Amino acid sequence: MTHTLVITGAQVFDGDAFIGTHDVLVRGGVVEAVRSTEAGGTPLAAEASAAGSIVDVVDGSGKTLTPGLIDCHVHVATEGAGSLDAFTEPFSLQFFRAARNLEKTLQAGVTTARDAGGADAGVKTALAQGLVEGPDLRAAISIMSQTGGHGDGRMASGAHMPMFTEHPGRPDGVADGLDGVRAKTREILRAGADHIKICSTGGVLSPTDDPRHSQFTQAEIEVIVAEAAAQGTYVMSHAQGTEGIRNALRAGVRSIEHGIYLDAQTIELFLEKDAFLVPTLQAPQAVIAAADAGAALPPAVVEKARMVAEVHREAIAAAHQAGVKIAMGTDAGVGPHGENLEELELMVGVGLSTEEALRAGTTTAAALLGIDSVEAVAGVGAGGVPSGAAGGGGAGGGLALVGRVAPGYAADLVLFDGDLSRAGLSEARRRVSQVYRGGVRKR
Numbered sequence: 001m002t003h004t005l006v007i008t009g010a011q012v013f014d015g016d017a018f019i020g021t022h023d024v025l026v027r028g029g030v031v032e033a034v035r036s037t038e039a040g041g042t043p044l045a046a047e048a049s050a051a052g053s054i055v056d057v058v059d060g061s062g063k064t065l066t067p068g069l070i071d072c073h074v075h076v077a078t079e080g081a082g083s084l085d086a087f088t089e090p091f092s093l094q095f096f097r098a099a100r101n102l103e104k105t106l107q108a109g110v111t112t113a114r115d116a117g118g119a120d121a122g123v124k125t126a127l128a129q130g131l132v133e134g135p136d137l138r139a140a141i142s143i144m145s146q147t148g149g150h151g152d153g154r155m156a157s158g159a160h161m162p163m164f165t166e167h168p169g170r171p172d173g174v175a176d177g178l179d180g181v182r183a184k185t186r187e188i189l190r191a192g193a194d195h196i197k198i199c200s201t202g203g204v205l206s207p208t209d210d211p212r213h214s215q216f217t218q219a220e221i222e223v224i225v226a227e228a229a230a231q232g233t234y235v236m237s238h239a240q241g242t243e244g245i246r247n248a249l250r251a252g253v254r255s256i257e258h259g260i261y262l263d264a265q266t267i268e269l270f271l272e273k274d275a276f277l278v279p280t281l282q283a284p285q286a287v288i289a290a291a292d293a294g295a296a297l298p299p300a301v302v303e304k305a306r307m308v309a310e311v312h313r314e315a316i317a318a319a320h321q322a323g324v325k326i327a328m329g330t331d332a333g334v335g336p337h338g339e340n341l342e343e344l345e346l347m348v349g350v351g352l353s354t355e356e357a358l359r360a361g362t363t364t365a366a367a368l369l370g371i372d373s374v375e376a377v378a379g380v381g382a383g384g385v386p387s388g389a390a391g392g393g394g395a396g397g398g399l400a401l402v403g404r405v406a407p408g409y410a411a412d413l414v415l416f417d418g419d420l421s422r423a424g425l426s427e428a429r430r431r432v433s434q435v436y437r438g439g440v441r442k443r
């Protein structure tokens with residue numbers, strides 16, 4: 001007897017659009033059929049039951065079913081990043097925190113996440129072995145930075161406050177020069193990184209640099225991109241200032257993270273390079289909120305967050321209007337974990353429609369991660385897309401296709417209260433009713 005799950009009569013957002021009320025049949029962790037309930041045909045549950053299946057029926061009426069959301073920028077090993085508390089916390093606390101943050105992320109409706117620094121191969125292995133619950137995770141492990149750059153925590157005082165303390169599974173990310181960055185990229189990939197994270201500009205959380213200044217030369221970034229590509233993967237770049245965004249795009253990085261100072265020429269370069277933009281609108285806002293709540297943050301950090309917040313929103317709005325591919329990312333870890341879906345509301349706030357924001361968090365994000373189509377997963381025809389060394393998709397085992405409610409895709413699904421096609425995404429995070437990963441209910 002096969003077990004089958006049928007979610008009946010939910011408004012479905014299939015990854016592209018709202019398609020009206022449908023039944024969705026799941027078997028073996030994968031969506032097997034999606035059928036309209038408006039056409040008057042046989043309901044899928046009745047059909048499966050007649051065929052001898054044991055059918056678990058979930059009533060989706062009055063609800064909206066979407067693919068599990070994909071957060072392309074999280075830091076599950078940190079919380080309140082930039083806080084001076086990091087000076088006094090025991091080293092291993094971060095891993096227990098990561099376990100809880102992963103659980104919160106999954107409960108929030110995020111079934112796949114890309115870690116932009118901090119989580120190491122042990123965190124991924126713990127997930128794969130089921131020791132902890134969480135989304136499918138791809139990890140950068142370390143953050144590559146030039147000397148004095150965004151990821152270099154050495155202060156003029158002599159203090160060293162790295163974003164992520166170096167340990168045997170997480171190399172220090174600072175490197176300079178063509179040979180230096182080549183060796184460093186190889187070292188991080190050796191530690192098990194799924195992709196490489198670099199900083200091509202300064203940032204908000206680093207007290208000693210400026211988000212507008214560029215870091216790494218284009219030639220250095222080209223070497224990193226080539227080394228990553230040689231191992232079947234790609235580079236994501238923290239990039240806020242115009243010149244550093246351009247250097248990274250010209251050098252061939254796959255995604256720009258934050259993208260705060262964007263001009264028309266830089267937006268044009270995005271289109272020309274077919275690169276992704278991961279806005280992380282939550283991040284500067286989270287720093288300001290934490291400071292207002294009395295968190296121990298260096299004053300320079302808070303000042304920079306206020307400086308970038310408004311220009312950031314304008315930049316993302318302009319990029320979206322020009323047709324730049326926008327993928328959802330929150331920088332959770334700078335702010336609290338488990339509030340990931342607030343980013344959907346924030347994207348609507350800069351001009352994306354409900355469907356566009358949902359696409360950013362499903363199909364576009366899956367395309368960025370290279371897990372949106374059979375061709376991408378096979379590693380052909382998608383130029384520098386990861387070929388699936390990470391493994392562990394929703395279907396348990398092999399790399400699953402994600403980001404759509406469609407036959408052949410992992411049954412990573414979120415059921416929201418109400419019809420989001422009418423209600424929109426404001427407070428969508430409060431409407432999450434059920435979360436499935438690989439067809440198994442997690443919330």
Ligand SMILES: [Zn+2]
Nearest residue numbers: 073075116331
């Ligand atoms: Zn980040």
